[in-house]
Amino acid sequence: MNRLQQRVEKLGGILDVAKALVAERDLDRLLTLIVHAAARVVEADRCSLFLVDRDRGELWTKVAQGIGTKEIRIPMNRGIAGAVATTNAAINIPDAYKDPRFNQNVDKQTGYKTRTILCVPMRSVEGEVVGVLQALNKLDGRAFTDEDEELLSALGGQAAAAVNNALLHHEIEQLFEGFVRASVVAIEARDPTTAGHSGRVARLSVGLGDMLPRAGKTAGRWKGSSLTSQERQELRYAAMLHDFGKVGVRENVLVKANKLEPLELENLRGRFETIYVQEELQAEREKVQILLRTPADEARHRLAQVDARLAERRRELSGMFEFVVSCNRPTVLPEGTFDRLHDIARATFLGPFSGEKRPFLSENEVVKLSIRKGSLTEGERREIESHVTHTYRFLTQIPWTRTLKRVPDIAYGHHEKLTGKGYPRSLKESEIALPTRMMTISDIYDALTASDRPYKRAVPKEKAYDILLDEAKRGELDQDLLRVFIEADVPGNAPQEP
Ligand SMILES: [Fe+2]
Ligand SMILES: [Fe+2]
CATH class of the missing domain: 3.30.450.40 (GAF domain)
Structure with a gap:
């Protein structure tokens, strides 16, 4: 028994x-x-x-x-x-x-x-x-x-x-991991100047998530919140893929450094050279006429006048071109500078083939060169912004497992602001989830501190914190999360391989 x-x-x-x-x-x-x-x-x-x-x-x-x-x-x-x-x-x-x-x-x-x-x-x-x-x-x-x-x-x-x-x-996990990594390779091949961005945003987002439960009172309304290991993985994948939609943005817009594309600027340089050569030719013709029709001692004086005028014109034209080049850089221009641009645009020259009068600058060039902030026209900016929608469309095609099903939603919100003034959906504060808020802070921080573009200087950490604090003060970013991000020094303490 x-x-x-x-x-x-x-x-x-x-x-x-x-x-x-x-x-x-x-x-x-x-x-x-x-x-x-x-x-x-x-x-x-x-x-x-x-x-x-x-x-x-x-x-x-x-x-x-x-x-x-x-x-x-x-x-x-x-x-x-x-x-x-x-x-x-x-x-x-x-x-x-x-x-x-x-x-x-x-x-x-x-x-x-x-x-x-x-x-x-x-x-x-x-x-x-x-x-x-x-x-x-x-x-x-x-x-x-x-x-x-x-x-x-x-x-x-x-x-x-x-x-x-x-x-x-x-x-299955390995399959997802491999797939996510391959996708990151695809984005970075498309836009090499943002190399490493996705990985760094994942590292910072997960790092912030890890610090949250340890932050105590600093976490404010998020006190006591923490991510489960599944939520952590969900956030990590969302962060790694948040900018994937950039593969749907035209490459020249994506990597645009200046207001005009390089070919457009070359074209403009050629035009100014043509204009100068035309004037030079005109001066030579005048000189021939002077030599044919004027007595020698008077001719010498008048030839010198023509040369001086041509030299003056050369300085003028190259000054104009230099000004155009300075407008081309993505700086914040003071008011009034564009008046000179319009003056230059109004000047005309004769098209060498058609013989028709043509403006020094086309309408399209003036529009692009008078961009006040950055280097993108309104249309180009919208095109870049569409990367969020492309990301969402791409991510919703993937049959995520139950524990990862929020990946598309988390990524979809990464450019939303708590004030409701973000894009593409202008979500309200209550509609923006915790993981998305963590990713937004990490994304902005990395965009500021990365020295990823030849024309963009990297901002030091303290300055980046100030910029983020300003945004939080304006109500755009989550103040509590930002406080944890800064006080726990997430950039210095986040795991290298999240
Ligand atoms: Fe983005
Ligand atoms: Fe990003």
């Missing part, structure tokens, strides 16, 4: 373990769990677990009680574990040192004395050997029994299912 009760208890124990195993997705923790359960079920001193790696024809283990968690690999056909894995049958050895299959070297290395061994295959539902469970030294000093073999095999079956589950889960 007592034995029957024990058996029922052990079987019940296996069921409990099976439930726990199914819930554990992390392979390392799962393997530890199995090994401890196995040792308990058969009352063994130690237990180890080997997994089959068919691609390499090897058995490998990470968890071997007593030896630590180093990864050990052995050929599939070696030793007792190898024999069990290849024959798919259990081996029960009552006296290890009398059995030729036992490798005494392992004991010599570890100082352990193996006496009894029970080794069973871990079979999947399809009957395939996934791994091997090996129990050493029954605690009562006797050999392992048939019942032990039965119990360990039952546990092995549960363990096999759980390991397959965890491996599959791990593969």
Whole structure:
């Protein structure tokens, strides 16, 4: 009766373990769990677990009680574990040192004395050997029994299912990870000047998330908030992909440094040179006329006048061109400077082929050169802003797993402002979620401090903090989160590889 009760208890124990195993997705923790359960079920001193790696024809283990968690690999056909894995049958050895299959070297290395061994295959539902469970030294000093073999095999079956589950889960995670990284490579290939931005924003966002629960009162209304490991991963993916939509923005707009594109400026330079050459030619013609019609001593004086006028004109034209070049840079221009631009635009010259009068500057050039802030026209700015919508459209195409389903939404809000004046949806404060707010701060900080464009100087950290604080004061950014960001020095403390 007592034995029957024990058996029922052990079987019940296996069921409990099976439930726990199914819930554990992390392979390392799962393997530890199995090994401890196995040792308990058969009352063994130690237990180890080997997994089959068919691609390499090897058995490998990470968890071997007593030896630590180093990864050990052995050929599939070696030793007792190898024999069990290849024959798919259990081996029960009552006296290890009398059995030729036992490798005494392992004991010599570890100082352990193996006496009894029970080794069973871990079979999947399809009957395939996934791994091997090996129990050493029954605690009562006797050999392992048939019942032990039965119990360990039952546990092995549960363990096999759980390991397959965890491996599959791990593969899916790896797949997502690889896909996200490949997407980042694609964005950065398109816009090399923003290289590293996505990774840095992910690092800062996750870093801020990690600091939040430790911030105490500093976190204000977010006091006590924290991210679960799944939410952390969700935020990380959203941050890595937040600017992916830039692949949908025309490249010349994306990498535009000045108001005119380089070819447009070259074209303009050519035009000013043509205008000068025309005037030079005109001067030469005048000089010929003077020489033909004027007495020599008077001619010398008039020729000098023509030369002086031409030199003056040359200075004027190159002055105009230099002014145009200065307008072309993306600076904030003082009022009035554009008057001179309009004056230049009103001047005309004769088109060398058509003979028609043409303005020095076209209407389109004047519009572009009179941009007050930055280097983009209204249309170009809208086009750049559309990257957020492109990002969202792209991300919603992906069948995210349940724990990652908010990735598209988090990324969609990264240019929204708490004042409702952000884009593209002008969301209200209540509609902007915590992870999005963390990413917005990180995105702006990195845009300010990165020296990623030849024409843009990197802002030092303290100055970037001041700019962010100004935005928070205007109600655009989350003040509480920004306080944590600055006080915990997230840029200095965030994990390098989040
Ligand atoms: Fe963006
Ligand atoms: Fe960004």
